[in-house]
Every structure is written in C-alpha cells, then in structure tokens.
Amino acid sequence: MILEEEESMAEEKKEGAAATSADVAEAKRTPGGGITRRGLFIGVGSTAVLLGLGGLRYAGHNPINRPPGGTDEAHLVSGCIRCERCYEACPRQAIVPAKIEDGLLGMRSPMLDFNTGNYCDFCYEENGGVPLCVQVCPTEALELPADYTVGNPETGETGDIIIGTAEIDPRTCLAYRLTGCRDCYDACNYGAIELKDEGGANPIPYVVEDKCNGCGACQAVCLSLSSGSIKSSERAIVVRPIQG
Amino acid sequence: MKETKNAAAVETASKKDGAKAMDAKLKTRKLRTAVGAVVFVGMAAGLIAGVSMGTLSGFGWDTFSLLCPLGALGTMIATKTMIPRAVVSLLLIAALVLVFGRAFCSWLCPTMLIDRVRDFFRSPKKRRELAEKKNSQIKAVSQQEIEGLKAAKAGHACGACGKCQPVKHGKVDSRHAVLGGALLSTAIFGFPVFCLVCPVGLSFATVLVIWRAFAHGDATIGLILIPAMLVIELVVLRKWCSNFCPLSALMNLVGRFSRTFVPVINDEKCLETARATSCSKCAEACEADINIRHPEFGLRTMADCTRCRNCVDVCPTKAITMPIFVGKKAGKTVVEIPEPVMDDDLRPSLD
Numbered sequence: 001m002i003l004e005e006e007e008s009m010a011e012e013k014k015e016g017a018a019a020t021s022a023d024v025a026e027a028k029r030t031p032g033g034g035i036t037r038r039g040l041f042i043g044v045g046s047t048a049v050l051l052g053l054g055g056l057r058y059a060g061h062n063p064i065n066r067p068p069g070g071t072d073e074a075h076l077v078s079g080c081i082r083c084e085r086c087y088e089a090c091p092r093q094a095i096v097p098a099k100i101e102d103g104l105l106g107m108r109s110p111m112l113d114f115n116t117g118n119y120c121d122f123c124y125e126e127n128g129g130v131p132l133c134v135q136v137c138p139t140e141a142l143e144l145p146a147d148y149t150v151g152n153p154e155t156g157e158t159g160d161i162i163i164g165t166a167e168i169d170p171r172t173c174l175a176y177r178l179t180g181c182r183d184c185y186d187a188c189n190y191g192a193i194e195l196k197d198e199g200g201a202n203p204i205p206y207v208v209e210d211k212c213n214g215c216g217a218c219q220a221v222c223l224s225l226s227s228g229s230i231k232s233s234e235r236a237i238v239v240r241p242i243q244g
Numbered sequence: 245m246k247e248t249k250n251a252a253a254v255e256t257a258s259k260k261d262g263a264k265a266m267d268a269k270l271k272t273r274k275l276r277t278a279v280g281a282v283v284f285v286g287m288a289a290g291l292i293a294g295v296s297m298g299t300l301s302g303f304g305w306d307t308f309s310l311l312c313p314l315g316a317l318g319t320m321i322a323t324k325t326m327i328p329r330a331v332v333s334l335l336l337i338a339a340l341v342l343v344f345g346r347a348f349c350s351w352l353c354p355t356m357l358i359d360r361v362r363d364f365f366r367s368p369k370k371r372r373e374l375a376e377k378k379n380s381q382i383k384a385v386s387q388q389e390i391e392g393l394k395a396a397k398a399g400h401a402c403g404a405c406g407k408c409q410p411v412k413h414g415k416v417d418s419r420h421a422v423l424g425g426a427l428l429s430t431a432i433f434g435f436p437v438f439c440l441v442c443p444v445g446l447s448f449a450t451v452l453v454i455w456r457a458f459a460h461g462d463a464t465i466g467l468i469l470i471p472a473m474l475v476i477e478l479v480v481l482r483k484w485c486s487n488f489c490p491l492s493a494l495m496n497l498v499g500r501f502s503r504t505f506v507p508v509i510n511d512e513k514c515l516e517t518a519r520a521t522s523c524s525k526c527a528e529a530c531e532a533d534i535n536i537r538h539p540e541f542g543l544r545t546m547a548d549c550t551r552c553r554n555c556v557d558v559c560p561t562k563a564i565t566m567p568i569f570v571g572k573k574a575g576k577t578v579v580e581i582p583e584p585v586m587d588d589d590l591r592p593s594l595d
C-alpha cells in the first residue's frame with residue numbers, strides 16, 4: 001500500500017510540475033473540475049468496466065430454481081444484492097449460492113439445490129408456512145403477494161406458491177427398469193406423483209403437473225444416480241423452474 | 245543550524261528503525277485488527293452455521309436489517325421502487341458516518357484485514373523499504389513547509405522551490421466517478437452491478453465457497469475466480485480504498501460534514517509548530533492518505549478520516565487528540581514558526 005501511495009503521489013507531482021512549466025494559469029485547472037488526470041482515468045476505466053458487467057444482463061444465465069418469492073427472475077436479479085441472508089435463514093439448507101457455472105449474472109444469488117437431499121417446505125414446519133427466506137430478504141428481491149397460501153403437507157393442498165414443476169426422465173428412472181422404486185412417490189406431500197399400475201408388480205411414477213409446487217422433496221430422495229449403472233448428469237426426477 | 249542537524253539526526257534514526265518503531269506504537273491498530281477479525285470470523289461462522297445475522301453487506305436478524313448503503317441505493321434504482329428497509333438503512337448509516345466518519349473502513353471492513361495479512365507476509369526488508377519511501381516523501385513535504393515559512397518570513401514566497409506540489413482537492417475524486425459509473429450501470433441494466441464485484445461481499449463469498457467445497461464437495465471455478473477478483477481489486481488496482489472504492493466515496497460525501505471525533509493537532513505541543521522541527525509522523529502513519537499536519541499535501545482530506553487513531557498513537561508529543569466535538573473544521577491550523585528552541589531532550593523519541 002505504501003509503495004502505491006508513493007507512485008500515485010509521484011504521478012501527481014509529475015503532473016503538477018508539467019503543468020507549471022507549460023503555463024501557470026494551466027496549473028490551477030485540473031481536468032474534470034478537481035479530479036486529477038489519473039483520477040479521470042480511473043473513473044472512466046471503472047465506469048467502462050462496470051457498464052461491461054452490466055451487459056451481463058443480456059448474457060443471462062441458466063434457468064435455476066429460486067426460493068419462494070423469487071420466481072420472477074427479472075425482479076430477483078434486479079433486487080438481489082447477494083447478501084446471503086436467505087441462505088442463512090433457510091432452516092432446511094435448501095438455498096445455496098448459485099455458482100458461476102450457471103452464469104456470471106446469477107453468481108451468489110439464491111438458488112434451491114435439491115441434490116443435497118434438502119428440499120423446501122415453504123417453512124410450513126419451522127415457521128407456520130411463512131417462508132423465512134422471504135421474511136429476512138432486506139431488498140424484497142424475494143417477495144410474496146399480500147395474500148397467498150403455501151403447500152400444506154397435512155391436507156395435501158398444493159398452495160399457490162409454485163417454485164417449479166417436477167419432471168421424470170424415463171431413460172434414467174429406476175422404476176422404468178422395473179426395480180419397483182417409488183421413493184419419489186412416497187416423498188411427495190401433495191399427491192403430485194401417481195403410479196401407473198399401482199399395486200401391481202412394477203408401479204411406475206408420473207407427475208401430475210397441476211398438483212406439483214416444485215418443493216423438490218422427490219428430487220431430494222431420488223436414488224437414480226447412486227445406483228451406479230446410470231450415467232447422467234441429473235437425477236431421474238428434477239424440478240424445472242417455472243418460466244417467469 | 246542546530247535544528248537542521250537535529251532534523252538530520254532524527255531522520256537517520258528514523259531510517260534505521262522507523263518502520264519498527266512506528267509499528268510498535270500503533271496500539272489502536274492492533275485493537276482494530278482484532279475487532280475486524282472477530283466481526284468477520286463471527287459473521288463467516290454464522291454464514292456457515294446458518295445463524296441469522298447476515299454479513300457486512302446486509303447485517304441483521306429476523307426482519308431487522310442494516311443494508312450496505314450502496315446495495316440499498318442499487319436495489320432501489322434497479323427495481324425503481326422505494327424499499328422501506330433500504331431507506332431506513334441509508335438514513336441510519338448516514339447518521340453513523342456523520343458521527344464516526346469512515347470508521348467502518350478502519351475498524352470493520354475486510355479489506356483492512358486483507359491488508360494486515362499482506363503486511364504480515366511482507367519480508368522485513370520490503371517493509372522497511374516501503375516505510376522509508378513514505379518517510380522520505382512526507383519528510384520532504386514537512387521540511388519544505390518549514391523552510392518555506394521561514395522564507396516567507398524573510399520575504400520570499402513559499403513554493404518558490406516547488407519541489408513538493410500541493411494536491412488540489414476537488415469536491416469529488418476518482419472514487420466518486422466509480423460510484424457514478426456503478427449507479428449509471430445499475431440504472432441502465434437494472435441490477436445492482438457493483439454487488440457482483442464488491443470486495444466486502446467477495447470476502448465472505450470466498451469463505452463460503454471454500455467451506456462448501458470441503459463440506460459438500462461443491463467444486464466450482466468460483467473457488468479460483470472469487471479470490472482472484474479480490475486480488476485484482478485489492479492488489480493489482482493500486483490503492484483501492486482511496487482511489488476506487490465507491491463505498492468510500494459515499495461515506496466521504498457524508499463524512500465531510502462530520503465534526504465529531506475528528507483528530508486535531510494542538511499546535512502548542514506539535515514539534516513542527518512549536519519547535520520548527522520536521523516530524524510529520526502523523527502523516528506517515530495515516531492509512532487514509534491524509535496529511536493531517538500539512539493537509540494540502542495529502543492525497544485526501546479530513547473528509548476521509550477513518551478514525552483509525554494511527555496519528556494519535558504515533559505523535560511523539562501526544563499533540564493529537566480526538567475530541568467529541570470540533571467546532572470548526574479540523575486541520576486548518578496555521579503553522580507559526582517560533583524561534584527555534586530545540587533542546588536535545590525534546591527531540592522526538594523514536595522508540
């Protein structure tokens with residue numbers, strides 16, 4: 001730091017000296033009304049960089065699942081200052097900071113990751129159905145309408161906060177290989193997964209899209225990737241974000 | 245001639261062990277480092293353990309929040325709405341800056357900790373070199389000022405020598421241009437652009453990304469990129485805090501009206517004014533690039549005082565205090581050259 005000080009001072013000195021030798025009146029004037037030439041250079045350079053970063057808005061990022069109240073993607077990106085308060089607040093650790101691989105624009109903004117075995121219950125259990133992430137968000141980047149109902153695991157109601165919709169990939173789902181797996185069916189609290197051939201030897205799950213609120217419980221329990229024989233980058237059931 | 249010899253003696257002595265002596269005197273700096281470290285580690289641990297208290301970008305619990313002022317402005321400009329918690333945070337922080345100036349920068353900001361870590365890893369030789377460089381510059385200023393004043397007394401205009409040019413302090417500097425650029429980009433593209441690269445946010449993000457890599461096997465290029473951005477900002481861009489930081493620019497805007505806890509020099513005790521001996525230890529020690537003894541020669545003005553107390557700590561005659569209230573703007577004291585009355589035992593002690 002000290003060395004840097006020296007250099008910047010030296011530069012300013014040089015400037016001053018040059019100005020005096022050129023014209024005494026000239027020395028009184030600094031370009032940009034008080035900002036030195038070096039300062040002007042810093043200002044212009046940084047503004048250019050920040051405008052370039054702003055352009056990331058058009059680059060966008062991969063669609064990712066957002067916490068409740070964050071599904072209006074444009075609003076979330078506008079509001080979020082990446083303070084990580086929602087990340088801290090989530091009692092189920094369902095929220096993770098989005099990675100750079102999903103796009104620079106979304107880096108460190110909140111994303112729901114169901115592959116960790118955690119899912120979102122809209123804080124039904126921990127906070128009586130008032131999402132804590134929305135409650136703590138200081139910028140209202142996560143924001144819910146005044147009137148809403150959340151998914152209710154007791155009555156099986158879907159609620160009107162929809163994170164996304166689950167989707168089963170028949171090529172990787174273990175049930176399609178007649179293993180009898182029905183973990184996702186068991187995990188769903190809202191009756192959004194039904195079984196073809198229920199009671200039969202090989203029940204096969206499918207998603208009832210109208211009932212699914214994207215809570216991720218099914219994805220959180222899906223075993224397809226741990227069975228070893230299946231090569232895929234994703235679990236057989238994944239929640240796809242709703243297109244806001 | 246006696247004082248010149250004295251000054252020379254002081255200078256050689258200070259060159260020998262100036263850096264070490266000064267470091268030893270900076271008592272408040274140790275305290276500040278400790279305070280900053282405790283807050284940072286506490287918040288980072290909270291982040292990892294899921295204790296709701298936020299980070300320095302958005303501190304708070306439950307529904308209470310103290311938002312970063314730049315984040316608060318950015319989010320409101322981007323969403324074009326008034327956000328109550330953002331407005332309250334802005335007012336609260338403005339009040340705090342009015343009272344404590346840029347104290348955040350020297351007591352809490354993680355960049356201060358990163359600086360300390362950098363200092364720590366510098367070789368003693370390098371450290372000495374840096375200190376000597378700064379010392380010789382500041383010395384040149386103070387000697388010129390003293391000589392100049394004497395010359396003025398004898399009928400010559402100061403600045404005839406003109407080796408050290410005063411810095412012209414405008415109302416705004418490069419940081420304000422960065423601030424303007426950040427807000428402009430936010431207005432055009434509709435998201436808080438600076439938050440992407442904010443060193444405060446990146447410091448916490450570094451801890452988080454490393455912890456997640458260990459605990460969850462979450463490998464990501466962020467592991468390299470996030471610390472790399474910090475290094476670019478704090479190491480490659482020279483003097484981030486004084487030249488670039490838009491937060492520092494915001495605080496400067498309010499800090500210039502602060503009249504509380506501003507360091508003031510008692511000219512009757514100061515070696516330069518009372519004894520016409522070049523000293524300016526206070527200017528050497530200032531982390532905010534302020535020359536409190538010769539304000540017009542410092543890169544920044546008292547508007548940027550971070551209340552770090554370095555100047556108070558290093559002053560050999562304890563001439564600097566930080567009174568609760570300063571009536572007029574500090575740092576405008578007139579240097580009067582008295583007849584030299586330098587005794588040997590009044591030389592600044594350098595240990």
Ligand code: SF4
Nearest residue numbers: 090120122123131133
């Ligand atoms: S609603 Fe609750 S469980 Fe769901 S993401 Fe938010 S904090 Fe986590």
Ligand code: SF4
Nearest residue numbers: 080081083084086137
């Ligand atoms: S609490 Fe709000 S502003 Fe903070 S990271 Fe989460 S969504 Fe973003």
Ligand code: SF4
Nearest residue numbers: 188212213215216218
């Ligand atoms: S199908 Fe999956 S994501 Fe949809 S509600 Fe059921 S458990 Fe939740």
Ligand code: SF4
Nearest residue numbers: 530549550552553555
């Ligand atoms: S003037 Fe003194 S208290 Fe203020 S920043 Fe400089 S050294 Fe610290």
Ligand code: SF4
Nearest residue numbers: 514515523524526559
């Ligand atoms: S350190 Fe103290 S004695 Fe030395 S110039 Fe500053 S105020 Fe004067």
